[in-house]
Amino acid sequence: MLRKGGVAARKFMPPGSSLSNVIYWVVIGFLFLPLFVLVLYSFNAGRQTTWQGFSLVWYEKLVMNSPELWRAFSNSIVIAFGSALMSTAIGTLAAVGTTRYSFKLKNLVSTMSFVPMILPEIVVGVSLLIFFAGVGLKLGLLTVWIAHTTFNLPFVYLLVSARLEESDPSIVEAAQDLGANEVQILFRIILPMAMPGILSAFLTAVTLSLEDFVITFFVTGPGGTTLPLYIYSMIRFGVSPVINALSAVMVAGTVLLVYPMRNFLKVFASR
Amino acid sequence: MRKQHIGLLYTLPQILWLLVFFAAPLCIIVIYSFLKKGLYGGVEPQFSLEAYTAMANPNIVLVTWRTLKISIIATTLTLLIALPCGYSIARSRNQAIRLFLVIVPFWTNFLIRIYAWIAIMGNEGFLNDILRALHLTTESIQFLYNQTAVILVLVYMYLPYAILPLFSTIDKFDFTLLDAARDLGATKFQSYIHVLLPNIKSGLVTAGLFTFVPIFGAYAVPLLIGGKDSYMLGNIIADQLTKTRNWPLASSISMTVTVLTTGLVFLIAMRKPREQKQVFDVDPAFLQATPDGER
Numbered sequence: 001m002l003r004k005g006g007v008a009a010r011k012f013m014p015p016g017s018s019l020s021n022v023i024y025w026v027v028i029g030f031l032f033l034p035l036f037v038l039v040l041y042s043f044n045a046g047r048q049t050t051w052q053g054f055s056l057v058w059y060e061k062l063v064m065n066s067p068e069l070w071r072a073f074s075n076s077i078v079i080a081f082g083s084a085l086m087s088t089a090i091g092t093l094a095a096v097g098t099t100r101y102s103f104k105l106k107n108l109v110s111t112m113s114f115v116p117m118i119l120p121e122i123v124v125g126v127s128l129l130i131f132f133a134g135v136g137l138k139l140g141l142l143t144v145w146i147a148h149t150t151f152n153l154p155f156v157y158l159l160v161s162a163r164l165e166e167s168d169p170s171i172v173e174a175a176q177d178l179g180a181n182e183v184q185i186l187f188r189i190i191l192p193m194a195m196p197g198i199l200s201a202f203l204t205a206v207t208l209s210l211e212d213f214v215i216t217f218f219v220t221g222p223g224g225t226t227l228p229l230y231i232y233s234m235i236r237f238g239v240s241p242v243i244n245a246l247s248a249v250m251v252a253g254t255v256l257l258v259y260p261m262r263n264f265l266k267v268f269a270s271r
Numbered sequence: 272m273r274k275q276h277i278g279l280l281y282t283l284p285q286i287l288w289l290l291v292f293f294a295a296p297l298c299i300i301v302i303y304s305f306l307k308k309g310l311y312g313g314v315e316p317q318f319s320l321e322a323y324t325a326m327a328n329p330n331i332v333l334v335t336w337r338t339l340k341i342s343i344i345a346t347t348l349t350l351l352i353a354l355p356c357g358y359s360i361a362r363s364r365n366q367a368i369r370l371f372l373v374i375v376p377f378w379t380n381f382l383i384r385i386y387a388w389i390a391i392m393g394n395e396g397f398l399n400d401i402l403r404a405l406h407l408t409t410e411s412i413q414f415l416y417n418q419t420a421v422i423l424v425l426v427y428m429y430l431p432y433a434i435l436p437l438f439s440t441i442d443k444f445d446f447t448l449l450d451a452a453r454d455l456g457a458t459k460f461q462s463y464i465h466v467l468l469p470n471i472k473s474g475l476v477t478a479g480l481f482t483f484v485p486i487f488g489a490y491a492v493p494l495l496i497g498g499k500d501s502y503m504l505g506n507i508i509a510d511q512l513t514k515t516r517n518w519p520l521a522s523s524i525s526m527t528v529t530v531l532t533t534g535l536v537f538l539i540a541m542r543k544p545r546e547q548k549q550v551f552d553v554d555p556a557f558l559q560a561t562p563d564g565e566r
Contacts (some may be wrong), residue, residue: 031430101275120528126525130522229382236495
């Protein structure tokens with residue numbers, strides 16, 4: 001059933017069917033609509049959502065007059081980098097251990113590292129809250145840091161393991177033959193080879209931590225308010241249009257952060 | 272030192288961390304779910320099945336049923352929308368840009384995105400403003416605080432979770448198979464159903480899990496977007512923990528959610544291999560060899 005001219009005709013057709021392309025662009029519109037509305041409102045002079053003229057007043061308020069928001073922001077940054085550092089250190093070591101060696105508990109370790117990822121966030125949050133109450137640890141920045149390190153670990157472990165499995169084992173064998181010891185092999189061969197994986201794991205951990213609301217909501221206490229929690233309280237207890245300006249800044253920040261990485265996104269997405 | 276021990280040593284920090292901060296808390300929840308409720312929160316050290324019998328409470332049964340219903344509807348909708356998107360990205364010449372456009376909203380803060388929907392659907396929101404400007408309505412229409420709104424926002428939140436794995440599976444698919452199927456007389460639709468779908472099953476399963484599990488445990492979306500008729504299990508757990516202070520009940524519901532979701536994941540992970548292809552039983556090598564098969 002060869003249709004004549006099929007090859008030639010198809011070469012001029014756009015790749016993919018037109019219907020799927022239409023759906024794709026409609027979905028992109030749907031995904032961006034809320035962001036667009038926020039950016040629009042952030043320039044609105046009035047308090048209400050009704051348009052009352054262009055103004056930068058909410059940006060001024062955001063920068064000059066929101067000390068609590070900035071405290072929450074700095075908490076978020078501290079927690080994000082702190083938990084990303086800890087989880088990247090622990091997770092990378094574990095990934096090196098399970099990809100290079102075989103030992104009795106290996107399968108158990110891999111499975112256990114995977115489970116926190118598939119539990120709903122609320123269960124992780126509730127169980128940690130009950131645990132902290134049980135051991136008498138005061139809720140605050142410390143408990144938030146512990147929680148974030150915990151939920152970051154599986155992602156770090158998976159990303160670094162994937163990278164290590166791709167690397168060529170003969171390089172390590174060559175180093176061993178030439179007399180390198182375990183520490184030298186780790187710091188001069190394995191870690192440098194795994195560095196792209198380690199970096200992407202670290203960045204993923206930072207992002208996950210900055211993003212988290214549900215788990216943080218349960219394990220936080222006085223002095224442990226992160227940015228998402230602050231936004232939550234703004235939504236719940238009286239919305240000030242400052243939140244629009246903040247959102248616009250965050251959307252712009254995301255675009256600036258993701259755009260330079262666009263060529264790596266495919267690698268990131270296929271993990 | 273033996274090699275065995277070095278490997279274990281590397282993994283020791285992670286094992287300890289997860290034992291203390293993941294396994295132990297889960298064990299405590301299991302134990303608490305079998306204890307008696309304390310007078311002012313906490314528990315009495317006394318065995319009891321109360322927390323499980325309390326789950327037969329019609330209200331909790333209703334919410335469980337509703338949670339299942341919302342999760343299934345939202346997951347199905349998400350997959351139906353995500354599938355053509357993933358396909359369109361995979362076949363595009365500008366994969367990087369198209370992925371970028373999906374990821375920007377995805378990386379924008381979760382709560383900001385929820386807030387954006389309140390700004391759109393609220394009584395004084397964007398949508399009502401437009402409707403009023405067009406003189407289609409004079410009163411504000413209540414779009415928020417119902418199940419439809421919750422499902423809409425859940426689909427919005429988790430679409431990228433489904434699009435990304437679907438894209439990466441479809442990207443590995445050999446599109447010449449579709450051309451081959453059409454040359455052999457299949458319609459476009461038939462070639463998608465019988466050739467494309469069976470080959471990207473694993474991506475569909477991953478995408479389904481990535482959306483179903485978080486939606487099943489949803490907390491913030493029903494809390495901020497939903498009303499009384501859209502309370503989900505996550506909200507009940509939080510209320511039992513912080514308001515009613517019935518820790519055993521919060522624990523037993525958490526256990527139920529855990530068993531249901533991890534059970535589902537393991538069930539699917541177990542039966543994933545084999546049973547591929549059988550739907551369209553043609554040797555792919557033959558299809559690829561057909562002259563019209565090149566893209």
